[in-house]
Amino acid sequence: MNFYKQVYKIVKTIPAGKVMTYGQIAGLISTPRAARTVGFALRASINYQDIPWHRVINSRGLISIINPQITKKIQAQLLNKEGVQIKIIGNNYYIDLKKYLYQP
DNA sequence: AAGGTGACTAACA
């Protein structure tokens, strides 16, 4: 099975109002160190609309997206729309992992 | 086949 598919499969299981981290997803695929590759997979996945890529953030609960088309602001709005509280700290968007992290 | 790159992390200064 493709690494990408694994990532997509897991991301799809994240319920609305919850989030997961890159490292966590990598861990579920049993390659805990491949967090970067998870991000890579997600960047490509934005083209497929059925993947809630916006529910994936970094280990500190910050949005680390670097996409000119899909900005942090957009992601923050999407999450907020699903009921996730976003704390805006400077130019960063912070999410309370203790509250919103999804763990199967 | 080999090296460069990145939506990450954890460890250090």
Add this chain to the structure above:
DNA sequence: ATGTTAGCCACCT
């Protein structure tokens, strides 16, 4: 407490 540095794994050229 912020800012850097160095590993990591899969993908692309």
